[in-house]
Amino acid sequence: MTILDEVSALTNAGSLLSRDGEIVASYDLEVSDVAAEGYRALSxxxxxxxxxxxxxxxxxxxxxxxxxxxxxxxxxxxxxxxxxxxxxxxxxxxxxxxxxxxxxxxxxxxxxxxxxxxxxxxxxxxxxxxxxxxxxxxxxxxxxxxxxxxxxxxxxxxxxxxxxxxxxxxxxxxxxxxxxxxxxVNLPALSTEWASKEYALLCPTASTPVRSIPNSFRAAAVNRLWEKFHLPVLGFGKVDHQHYTDISSLSVNTAAFLVWVKNARFLMTSDTAAVHIAAGFDVPTVAFFTTIPPELRVRDYAACTAVNLPLPELQGIQASGRAGDLEIVDRAYQKLIASNWAL
CATH class of the missing domain: 3.30.499 (Aconitase; domain 3)
Structure with a gap:
């Protein structure tokens, strides 16, 4: 049986099998100090x-x-x-x-x-x-x-x-x-002052910066939400706006995060987990996409409006925090502000 080198083991399209006959996840090797040596493909x-x-x-x-x-x-x-x-x-x-x-x-x-x-x-x-x-x-x-x-x-x-x-x-x-x-899913109820209040929700941070809503756009995003709904805007991370409240400290685990999205009157986000959670709870959503075509992620979400930012030079990138890539994303959002985009 072919033994994979370290690079091939970490990028193998499938799980791994150790010399001892154990099924191993490449991810566990990647984030540990264990060398990815001596493995073959589980396939x-x-x-x-x-x-x-x-x-x-x-x-x-x-x-x-x-x-x-x-x-x-x-x-x-x-x-x-x-x-x-x-x-x-x-x-x-x-x-x-x-x-x-x-x-x-x-x-x-x-x-x-x-x-x-x-x-x-x-x-x-x-x-x-x-x-x-x-x-x-x-x-x-x-x-x-x-x-x-x-x-x-x-x-x-x-x-x-x-x-x-x-x-x-x-x-x-x-x-x-x-x-x-x-x-x-068995979820807790909101136990804060927001349990009986309506709010709009901003979830700007994706698992990679290139898919996140840039800091330079977040105040404008809150303003658009306020103008549209005249509801307080809650979110994750600091934003300088009088109608915004950072609830990061109140979302202590995944169950809490699910509940915050579930109870939102409206969600604004990007290519994040939040857009998928909102779909599960029928929460109206607008989501911005930079590197992945929206139809590959939100095609079946009836309550989601996708905004596709045309960035052909970044298409297909799964993850990036490179300064040049983030500058391209930032410019696209600034053009959106200049276009007087509204919900």
Whole structure:
């Protein structure tokens, strides 16, 4: 079996298998001090499905338990949409339960999402695990390191996850692709003064700066929200505006963040987890896109208005904090202000 070099291991389109027969997430190696040496691709185990290596379809009506290996990424947005694909399967076949094997070093706020989702979907297990511990007579699907799968950059994300799970995306209607499983999550009530008040919400910060709303636009964004709704504007991060309140200290975990979005009268954001949460709770939203075509992220969100900033030189960039890239993004938002853009 081919042993991957360190670069190939970290960018492998799938999970890894150690010399000791353990399934390992590349992410866990990347963020640790452990060298990514001595690993081979889990796809060398032919009984484990990997659609990037060999596309497949599955008749889920015949199954009761499915093992999802290294799903659904280490960001909040990817995880929400990946779980939506599982929800679409479970909607058709309620008796199915999933065992979701997760990178153990994923950020705490992402881990919290899976803890909230577990009662709906099944069990959540930390990697690594012994490959032989997964039953031979149950479906095992590898979704590891999906950022490096070519189809991830070319398909709407929910369609990508459905395809990777062996479901033709066109077999699932748009009403089952909008994250409404979030309504079934057991969430706390708001326990602050805002529990009985309406507010607009600004969520400007994405997982990478190139997709975030720049600081130079945030006061203008708050002003647009105030002019449109005449409601106080809450948000995450400092903004100099008399009608704005920073609630960062009141959003202490993922459950709290979900609740803040759920209860908003309106959301303004970019290509962030917040846009996917809002869709799940039918919150009207405007979302700005810089490097990813909106149809790959919000195609099925009826309550979302996408604003696509034409930045061809940045198209397809998954992450960047480079000064030159951020200057391009900033100029695009400044042009938006100059155009007297309004909600």
């Amino acid at each position: 060398t185990v032919q009984e484990i499905k990997n659609a990037n290596v060999a596309p497949f379809e599955v008749d889920y009506s015949r199954l009761t338990r499915v093992h999802v290996i290294n799903g659904m990424g280490v960001t909040l947005g990817d995880s929400i949409i990946g779980l939506t694909a599982l929800a679409a399967i479970k909607r058709r076949h309620p008796r199915i339960s999933f065992v979701i094997y997760r990178p153990s070093r994923a950020p705490a706020y992402v881990r919290q999402l899976y803890e909230l989702a577990a009662p709906i979907f099944g069990a959540v297990v930390d990697l690594p695990v012994d490959v032989d511990s997964l039953p031979d007579d149950e479906l095992r699907v590898d979704l590891g390191n999906h950022l490096f799968w070519p189809n991830f950059s070319s398909m709407p994300m929910v369609d990508f996850f459905l395809w990777a799970l062996g479901i033709p995306p066109d077999d699932v209607g748009p009403d089952h692709k909008s994250n409404d499983w979030l309504k079934r």
